[in-house]
Amino acid sequence: MVMRTVNDLYLGTVKLGVAEYGFSSRQENILEPVDFLNAAGELGMKYFDTAPRYGNSEEILGQFIQQTKITPQIATKVEGLQPNDQNSPKKIEESVRNSLQRLKIKHLEICYLHQSDLNIISDPSIQAGLRQVKKLGLCRQIGVSVYDEPECRYAVESGMFDVVQLPVNVFDSSLYHQFVQPEKKGIRFIARSLLLQGLVGNRDQITTKIAESEPILNYIEQLDTLANQHNYSTVDMALMFVFNLERINQFIIGTTNIENLKHDISCLGKAFPKSLFEQLSNLSKSKKSWADPRVWTK
Template identity: 30%
Template structure:
């Protein structure tokens, strides 16, 4: 049985796609127009999604959420502090206030460090703690890329939320005690990259030249999906969704259609058990250059 929010899901809508052109596949071929983003946000709220992920560096995503009037709804908004140039604890607060201003909110549900490097700065951590004490954010956290940083954060006794990359091809944290420690320390785990920015959904023959080594993995993934009668889209989302250690899956869409299709997919989670077991551990040793999008160079 999957632990969900009161509306029966554990989906958090990401907003990088609204603020800037994004993703490897990008079927829309452009950033959604403002009214298209508003339609996606409205459809998300109407469908019971109660969590939204943004960041100060996602183009104008924070302004879009503010302009939409996200404050009208009883939802969780998580934003992130930009990396670099912020050193003192008061600067952390100032930066958070800039985000609140753009979002037209008085406080956040979560304020995360966008760079795990800042996790190692006592002054920045003091700033986050001060922000929480001042009621500017209910929770504080960090977004990580590397397992070592996740393992450091989960034992920090300061952090409430950790956002991790996690998907069928990126099961690196399953090889560690991370999920057990997060549960013991009451830390919420938000997993992004369920579709690996769209790579998992691509036809193996349509990969850009420097991602050709992903072809055999994609073929194997497709074979498993076919065997269990799931599409790659379904299996990608359900794989992250069904992980017991993941509190919320942060996913991105460009259109209302994609949002609705993803909401339909999670209805199938009870039937996904066998496919989940087959996929869990199946892609344990994929090269880092395929699962870390910043190394793609495309």
């Protein structure tokens, strides 16, 4: 069992600014956004993941930061970039400075590229822009958020990025098994989509929202069977599985409900049978096209 603490968690804030994001099986938005962030801070949360794309989430975080006693560590993203654009460094710096202004902070913990296309993350001007904002002290680390094997391979092998954010869950952990290796020292790996945008805990919208729903429902049935055999809820089992992936440095969890957050934090310290972990690892380590939210549109 891997020992985890609340410091291993980033709170994903997309739903603060984009309420309809993903699948929400549990009641959300009981508290006002800033009140929710204050309550999260009282639980020990100090890492927050955001982006300009996430509605007004940066502004909401800025309001929270102005009044909190903790020192939040913020990761945000830059986007709207084009390959072979000599103005990319200027655009990246402007984007980061605008985010810092909205967030009411002087520097970011991580500045990610929000575009994962290989011709973006390998572009010399874009890379120069990322190095520039780091050199200027506008961010401590530079990173990339990836989806697929080619860009993940490049991100890991290029030596360019301090942080690689990737989807890892009980449905598909293929990128973890292929690229998150002990010899990749110096790179921090942060996992997102732990519950596949809430899919694990919300079945009623799968057939209406997802075109290729049958393999997802069949897979969830397998997960339910395993969870029942070990007296876990399927959601808890899914979280505990990813929390026990020892080569992941931190995890992004997304919720706007403080009770859900408390529950998710509690899963950090629960015992998890090695045999069950190995079963789920074998189930999830193969690539599954239907586990990519970008292909869900019906």
